[in-house]
Amino acid sequence: MDTMTARKRSRLPDLDFDEKDIAGLQEVLNRPHHPSAASDNLGRQRRALQEARQREAEAEEK
Amino acid sequence: MAVSYQLEPRLLTQEDQPWLDRFAVGEEWWSHEITDFLRNQALEDAQQGLSSTTLFSFPGLKDVIGFITAASASLPSPQLAGVVTLPATFTAARVPAVVIPYLGIARPYRRVGHFGQEIHFRLLEALDAAPWAAVRLLYVECWAANDGGNAFWQKMGYVRFSQIVRDHPETGEPEYLNRLVYDRFAIQP
Numbered sequence: 001m002d003t004m005t006a007r008k009r010s011r012l013p014d015l016d017f018d019e020k021d022i023a024g025l026q027e028v029l030n031r032p033h034h035p036s037a038a039s040d041n042l043g044r045q046r047r048a049l050q051e052a053r054q055r056e057a058e059a060e061e062k
Numbered sequence: 063m064a065v066s067y068q069l070e071p072r073l074l075t076q077e078d079q080p081w082l083d084r085f086a087v088g089e090e091w092w093s094h095e096i097t098d099f100l101r102n103q104a105l106e107d108a109q110q111g112l113s114s115t116t117l118f119s120f121p122g123l124k125d126v127i128g129f130i131t132a133a134s135a136s137l138p139s140p141q142l143a144g145v146v147t148l149p150a151t152f153t154a155a156r157v158p159a160v161v162i163p164y165l166g167i168a169r170p171y172r173r174v175g176h177f178g179q180e181i182h183f184r185l186l187e188a189l190d191a192a193p194w195a196a197v198r199l200l201y202v203e204c205w206a207a208n209d210g211g212n213a214f215w216q217k218m219g220y221v222r223f224s225q226i227v228r229d230h231p232e233t234g235e236p237e238y239l240n241r242l243v244y245d246r247f248a249i250q251p
Contacts, residue, residue: 008231009103010095010098010099010102010103010163010164010231011095011228011231012113012163013135013161013163013201013202013203015135015137015138015161015201017137017138017224020224021223021224021226021241022138022139024223024224024241025137025138025139025157025223025224025243026139027223028221028223028243028245029139029157029245031245031248031249032248032249033198033245033247033248033249034247034249035196035198035247037246037247037248037249037250038190038246038247039190040250041186041219041246041247041248041250042186042187042190044250045182045183045186045218045219046065046183048179049065049176049179049180049183050065050066052176052179053066053176056174056175056176
């Protein structure tokens with residue numbers, strides 16, 4: 001008898017959406033959007049990271 | 063102004079196995095899931111082309127400080143046909159997306175250095191730098207019990223749009239799982 005057991009694979013997103021999931025996603029998609037906003041949002045994320053690092057550096061100096 | 067990066071990325075390969083064995087996210091059950099994926103499944107998935115895992119280490123070193131796994135996908139949106147012009151043959155519209163199955167930070171670095179934020183930013187930056195194909199959404203799932211994980215994704219701008227039930231990875235009991243998206247094209251107020 002084979003006593004080896006297969007390792008359980010890690011959970012991966014299945015993307016199996018029901019109507020409720022799709023309705024929730026649609027709400028997000030319906031918010032104001034435009035492809036040109038991507039660079040603004042990237043800049044916002046960049047500033048957030050810089051500011052977080054700056055705050056941490058200042059806290060370490062104190 | 064450029065961000066001063068503290069980590070150096072590299073694509074996961076077979077040679078990284080010794081470093082993966084030393085990597086652990088933490089003691090919580092959801093942390094075990096993330097650690098287990100990186101140690102035992104990420105390379106196989108990458109070799110099959112199912113996802114791509116990028117490891118991050120301090121410059122010149124190999125110890126894994128964090129990692130991110132990503133795959134291209136699309137999310138269903140039947141009402142998209144009313145938002146954009148689609149060929150008449152489309153029966154179910156889908157929105158192009160990047161799925162992030164896992165993002166993990168080594169336990170000693172979870173509360174310091176903003177490494178998760180840097181790793182996520184590096185992915186956004188890469189998508190912005192090479193816009194050969196449209197990617198509007200980034201999609202993640204996070205166990206509802208993982209308060210820190212949910213707070214992280216929401217701080218990154220993700221919106222929770224649904225909650226589903228999936229098997230707890232260790233006990234098999236029903237467990238709530240949050241579904242979140244980040245809209246790269248969202249116009250901020």
